[in-house]
Structures are given as C-alpha cells and as structure tokens.
Amino acid sequence: MGMQELDVPLDRDLFFRKMIRSFAASLEATVGADEAAGYVAVVGSEIGEWIEAEYSKSAGRDSFDPQQIAELLVDLKRRIGGAFHIISISDEQILLGNSECPFGQLADGQPALCQMTSNVFGRIAANQLGYARVVLQETIARGDGQCRIAINLKADDDDDDDSHEFFKIDQPLI
Amino acid sequence: MQPLSEPICNRVINSLDGEVIVIDRSGQVVFVNDRAIETLGAVPDKNRISDFFEGGQGGERLRRIAQTSIWAPVNFTLKSGPMRGMELKFRGRGFREKGAQESQVLLVADRHCDQGFTQLRKLIRDLNRDLAERQQTANRLQGALVSEERMHTELIHRVKNNLSLLSALISTRRNTSQSDEARTALQDLEHRVQAIASVHEILDRAGAIEMVPVADLIRSLCHYLESSIMPPNVQIENDLAEIALHVDDATPLSLMVNELITNALKHAFPDDKPGRVHIKLLRNGHDKLEVGVRDNGKGMNAARDGAGSGSRIVRALAGQMRGELSHESDGDGTSWTFVFPTSATDRGT
Numbered sequence: 398m399g400m401q402e403l404d405v406p407l408d409r410d411l412f413f414r415k416m417i418r419s420f421a422a423s424l425e426a427t428v429g430a431d432e433a434a435g436y437v438a439v440v441g442s443e444i445g446e447w448i449e450a451e452y453s454k455s456a457g458r459d460s461f462d463p464q465q466i467a468e469l470l471v472d473l474k475r476r477i478g479g480a481f482h483i484i485s486i487s488d489e490q491i492l493l494g495n496s497e498c499p500f501g502q503l504a505d506g507q508p509a510l511c512q513m514t515s516n517v518f519g520r521i522a523a524n525q526l527g528y529a530r531v532v533l534q535e536t537i538a539r540g541d542g543q544c545r546i547a548i549n550l551k552a553d554d555d556d557d558d559d560s561h562e563f564f565k566i567d568q569p570l571i
Numbered sequence: 572m573q574p575l576s577e578p579i580c581n582r583v584i585n586s587l588d589g590e591v592i593v594i595d596r597s598g599q600v601v602f603v604n605d606r607a608i609e610t611l612g613a614v615p616d617k618n619r620i621s622d623f624f625e626g627g628q629g630g631e632r633l634r635r636i637a638q639t640s641i642w643a644p645v646n647f648t649l650k651s652g653p654m655r656g657m658e659l660k661f662r663g664r665g666f667r668e669k670g671a672q673e674s675q676v677l678l679v680a681d682r683h684c685d686q687g688f689t690q691l692r693k694l695i696r697d698l699n700r701d702l703a704e705r706q707q708t709a710n711r712l713q714g715a716l717v718s719e720e721r722m723h724t725e726l727i728h729r730v731k732n733n734l735s736l737l738s739a740l741i742s743t744r745r746n747t748s749q750s751d752e753a754r755t756a757l758q759d760l761e762h763r764v765q766a767i768a769s770v771h772e773i774l775d776r777a778g779a780i781e782m783v784p785v786a787d788l789i790r791s792l793c794h795y796l797e798s799s800i801m802p803p804n805v806q807i808e809n810d811l812a813e814i815a816l817h818v819d820d821a822t823p824l825s826l827m828v829n830e831l832i833t834n835a836l837k838h839a840f841p842d843d844k845p846g847r848v849h850i851k852l853l854r855n856g857h858d859k860l861e862v863g864v865r866d867n868g869k870g871m872n873a874a875r876d877g878a879g880s881g882s883r884i885v886r887a888l889a890g891q892m893r894g895e896l897s898h899e900s901d902g903d904g905t906s907w908t909f910v911f912p913t914s915a916t917d918r919g920t
Contacts, residue, residue, distance in 0.1 A: 431642060432642075432644070434641050434642070435636075435641055435642050435643030435644055435662070436643065436644075438635075438636075438639050438641040438643050439632070439635045439636065439643050442635045442638055442639065443635070516639065516641075519639065520638065520639075523638065552667060554669040554670060561639060561640050561641050562639065562640035562665070562666075562667065562674075563638060563639050563640075564637065564638055564639070564665050564667070564674040565638070566596055566634055566637050566638050566665070566674070568596075568597075568634075569598075569626065569630050569631065569633075569634055570594060570596070570597070570598035570620060570621075570630065570633050570634055570637060570676065571598060571620055571621045571624060571625070571626040571629065571630035571633055
C-alpha cells in the first residue's frame with residue numbers, strides 16, 4: 398500500500414490549525430499567559446483590520462452599523478469554520494453565541510486561541526463604532542460547551558472585570 | 572479597599588525603577604515619572620513621543636498597542652543623543668481614564684529583558700560622575716584662583732608698606748645729610764620710590780591686583796609733590812581722563828610723570844616766579860593714550876636740562892613703553908608730550 402493510500406487525517410487546514418495551536422501553546426508556556434495575550438492582541442489587531450478592509454472593499458462601503466457588524470462577525474466565523482449566531486443586538490451591546498470552534502477539538506484547554514477571536518471582534522467593532530469591550534462570557538476552550546461573547550459598545554466606568562477594551566486609533570502616534 | 576490618594580500614587584510611580592510614560596492619542600507626552608525624566612529628559616506637555624524614538628516599525632507597533640487595553644511589548648529605537656540607535660524595550664497598553672472620552676497610552680519600561688535601559692542608565696551615571704568630577708575640578712580651580720588673588724593682594728599690600736618704609740628711610744637719611752648734592756640725590760630717589768609706591772597704594776586701597784586708575788595715580792603724585800617740593804609760587808593743574816592701565820605700564824608711567832613734574836617744579840620757575848604746571852591725560856585716536864606735562868616757566872636749556880639723570884630716566888621709560896616722547900620749549904615754557912600704544916597698556920579698560 399502506497400503512502401498516498403493511507404488513511405491519515407491530514408490536510409492543509411488541519412496542518413495550519415495544528416501549527417497555530419502549537420505556536421500559541423509554546424508561546425504561552427514560554428512567556429506566560431499575560432505576555433502571550435499581548436502578542437496575540439497585536440496579531441489579532443492586524444488580522445481584524447485586514448478582515449474589516451476586505452469586507453469594506455467587497456461591500457463598497459466604509460462604515461457599518463451594529464447590526465451589520467454583528468452579521469459581519471458571524472459571517473467571518475462561518476467562513477473559517479465557526480458556527481456563530483446573533484443572540485441580541487442593541488446600541489450598547491452585540492451578544493453572539495457559538496456552538497462550533499473554528500479550531501475544533503484543538504481549542505480544548507487553549508484559551509489563548511479565544512483571545513484571537515476576542516481581538517479580531519474587538520478590533521473590527523472599535524474601528525467601526527469607536528469603542529468596544531469584549532467579554533468572553535463562555536468559551537468552548539474553557540469547557541463551557543459553547544461560546545457566548547459580549548461586545549459592549551459603550552464605555553462603562555464602573556466595569557472592572559477582566560474584559561479587554563478596544564479603541565479606535567487610526568493615526569500613527571510617532 | 573480604599574483607593575490611594577493622588578500624592579501617594581505619584582510617590583509610588585516616581586519610586587519605580589522603570590520609566591513610565593503616558594501619551595495621548597496624538598503622541599503628546601502627558602505624564603512621565605522621575606525615572607523617565609532622568610533617562611530620557613522627557614517633559615510632559617512639551618515633548619512628543621516622537622522627540623525620543625524613531626517611527627517605523629516601533630511607531631506602527633505603538634499604534635497597535637494603543638488600540639487595546641491588553642499589555643503588549645513594543646521596542647523603540649532612540650532617535651538622538653549618545654545612545655542614538657539603541658533599542659529600548661517597553662510594555663504598553665491603551666487605557667481610558669474614568670469619565671474620559673479619549674483613550675491614552677501607558678508605556679512602562681520592560682527592564683526584565685532589556686539591556687538598553689541598563690546601558691543608558693550606566694551612561695547617564697558615567698556622565699553624571701564625569702560632570703561631578705569636572706565640577707569639583709572647577710571648584711578647586713576657582714578656589715585656587717581666589718587664593719591666588721588674595722595672596723597677590725597681600726603681596727601688593729606688603730610691597731606698598733615696604734616702599735613706604737624705604738621712602739621713610741631715604742627721607743631720614745636725606746634730613747641728616749650735610750651735602751646739598753647728596754640731599755638732592757636722596758630727594759630725587761625718595762620721589763621715585765614714592766612714585767612706585769603710589770601705584771601699589773592705589774591698588775591696595777581698591778583691593779585690585781592689576782588695573783590702576785591712572786587719573787587717581789597722577790592726582791596722588793601731584794598731591795605728594797605739592798606737600799614735599801612744590802614752592803608756594805607754583806600751582807599744579809590737571810585734566811585727566813578716567814582710564815585704567817595695567818600695573819606693568821602704570822608703574823613706568825608714574826615714574827615718568829613724577830620726573831617731568833619734578834623737573835618743572837625745580838627748574839621752570841626760578842626766583843619765586845609764579846607759574847603753573849598743567850598735566851593732561853587723554854585718548855589719542857583709537858589705540859593710543861597721550862600724557863602731557865606743560866609749564867609756563869622759563870623754558871629749557873637744552874644743553875643743561877636735557878642731560879640730567881631725570882631726562883635720561885624719562886627717555887628710558889618712554890622706550891620701555893614703546894611710546895613717542897617729544898617736547899617743545901621756549902621762553903613761554905616747556906611742554907612734554909608722551910604718546911604710547913594702548914594695545915600694550917590699556918588692558919581691560
């Protein structure tokens with residue numbers, strides 16, 4: 398039997414997912430969870446801006462309202478293998494649910510991968526709506542069985558949980 | 572838990588070993604702790620972050636980390652100064668002050684993995700030590716200078732006293748001398764010593780060590796001669812510009828003026844004939860001074876009056892000062908004029 402005929406569960410998608418999971422795990426093990434979150438945030442920011450630019454170009458518009466942002470986020474996840482859906486939308490908050498992680502079983506025990514989603518969502522929402530604070534209320538990676546992600550669109554001075562804030566800054570500071 | 576008061580927060584932040592910088596969304600520095608002032612010289616509300624660091628990748632990374640509240644590493648390259656080109660490691664994040672609409676950026680030096688700050692701090696320590704050593708050297712030199720001036724002043728005081736003592740000894744010897752020729756010679760000598768002493772007396776009185784006000788010097792000489800040899804039928808007048816001369820030139824000038832006035836007092840007015848001796852000091856052109864001594868006496872006998880020791884001394888002093896000495900004499904009196912270069916004499920005036 399030739400190698401090509403072997404039933405090996407390996408394709409390009411799985412290869413890259415495995416590679417990213419390995420990168421994330423190695424990074425977290427090497428520099429710690431907090432430090433790793435910083436690197437992921439920078440990567441997530443870049444990916445988020447790239448995805449936002451692609452949707453803007455394809456839609457022929459530069460700005461989206463909260464409803465359209467929610468649909469955009471769900472759609473981008475769908476395109477990469479997620480199963481997100483809109484739970485609720487208001488001017489204050491976009492609440493999304495998810496039943497299938499794009500990383501599949503690879504996400505188990507790797508919450509750093511969730512930070513990528515958080516940063517991409519936060520970046521796109523903040524760039525479009527001025528501000529975003531993302532709260533990962535439930536995640537598959539933590540064993541919740543599903544994801545529940547709140548994207549708050551108004552700054553709340555009393556809020557001091559471990560959520561991450563995102564600001565719109567499009568001019569270079571140096 | 573009670574929140575810390577603002578003064579305590581400031582003390583805590585300023586006591587941190589690492590640099591803390593807060594910039595606004597435009598890149599303007601709005602806060603720095605003491606450490607950042609020490610190493611970067613950053614001044615809030617004056618400096619921009621771009622004053623210290625290169626843009627490029629660091630600039631784009633700064634924008635990225637300013638976009639979120641998640642701490643992220645960022646490296647900056649120093650833009651100027653002795654450590655120009657060195658990379659400094661920071662961690663930074665965006666943050667929003669309670670109640671504020673605009674976010675700001677907090678940057679904290681990442682000392683754990685940065686040698687740049689270590690080298691920069693070492694350089695600053697070295698520079699500060701070098702500065703302190705130079706300051707100590709400057710203080711020592713300044714102290715030595717003050718000490719030298721004090722010693723010089725003391726020396727002038729002692730020279731003045733010694734010259735006065737010498738003058739008194741000569742005077743005593745003159746008074747006991749039986750010979751007219753010896754008395755005359757001793758009196759001339761006494762006047763010459765007094766002419767030098769006058770220079771030191773003026774310096775001593777002013778606490779100066781170099782520059783002598785010439786008008787004061789000539790007035791002092793005139794006063795001395797009035798009280799010693801001036802006959803009652805003669806008056807001394809002067810017209811003196813306020814000019815200072817270095818002691819090296821004031822001394823021969825004092826001797827010269829002493830000789831010329833003494834000559835006039837001794838020879839110009841025989842038989843109690845009334846007369847005047849006029850002394851003037853003025854600038855002559857841009858770089859010369861002129862001293863004139865004129866009397867309205869009987870005039871000089873060139874063969875007799877021009878061959879005395881006084882005249883020889885005057886000519887020798889004129890040569891020493893690289894000046895031009897001339898005189899005119901007739902039946903209406905004698906006029907001496909001495910013009911000398913200020914470049915060699917008029918220092919610091």
